[in-house]
Amino acid sequence: MLADLGAEVIKIEDPGVGGDSSRYVPPYLHEQDSLYFQSFNRGKKSLTLNLQHPAGRAVLHDLVKVSDAVFNNVRGDLPAKLGLTYEALKSANPRIVCCSLSGFGATGPRASEPGFDYLIQGYAGYMRITGEPDGPPGKCGVSVIDFAGGYAGMVGLMVGLFDAQRTGRGRDVDVSLLDTAVSMLSYFAIWTSTASGTRSALPIPATRPSCPPRTFRRGTAGS
Numbered sequence: 001m002l003a004d005l006g007a008e009v010i011k012i013e014d015p016g017v018g019g020d021s022s023r024y025v026p027p028y029l030h031e032q033d034s035l036y037f038q039s040f041n042r043g044k045k046s047l048t049l050n051l052q053h054p055a056g057r058a059v060l061h062d063l064v065k066v067s068d069a070v071f072n073n074v075r076g077d078l079p080a081k082l083g084l085t086y087e088a089l090k091s092a093n094p095r096i097v098c099c100s101l102s103g104f105g106a107t108g109p110r111a112s113e114p115g116f117d118y119l120i121q122g123y124a125g126y127m128r129i130t131g132e133p134d135g136p137p138g139k140c141g142v143s144v145i146d147f148a149g150g151y152a153g154m155v156g157l158m159v160g161l162f163d164a165q166r167t168g169r170g171r172d173v174d175v176s177l178l179d180t181a182v183s184m185l186s187y188f189a190i191w192t193s194t195a196s197g198t199r200s201a202l203p204i205p206a207t208r209p210s211c212p213p214r215t216f217r218r219g220t221a222g223s
Helices: 035-041 054-065 078-082 117-123 144-167 177-194
Strands: 009-013 044-048 069-072 097-102 171-176
Touching: 069 078, 069 144, 097 144, 117 144, 117 177, 144 171, 144 177, 171 177
Parallel strands: 009 044, 069 097, 097 171
Antiparallel strands: none
């Protein structure tokens, strides 16, 4: 999305595992190039670096010196180990914004656990409110939590960039799929918290109430 908006994005891939694993996702796969990989990496440049090697980290620091942000989506415990946090990179560029998108965040008892879309759909309760009322839990047809996590990460990163332009100091931005999924439960969470706790008791209206049109003016508080 940032590349679509005009940013120069350099994707760092691990040479030890043949690059990004999404290169090998079927169908429509030819050698190290799948349509799945292309759909998420259009407009990007690629570079292989071993971030566990001092020479690889030196190249990363050279890139950070001329960059505005560093984004990763590794496990929550790995950014600190790989030197991808603000603390590790601020000496190269004090304005750098380091955004991490993981399954469960950088802190807490599950920080070291991997997370993926369907796991979070089940963990956050999405599968309970998807499908037929009397049927088994169902998953969304597309990776809605992954996509939403990407949007949440982009918003957090851009807010960090805005603040860095104003103050001259970067920061860490910690976004998790679970936090994103729970926040998106919105009114479903409110309905559930006021229901008796059974699926059949969820007060889901047959039709959605209409929403009045809204106008917004610069410098005024809106909703």
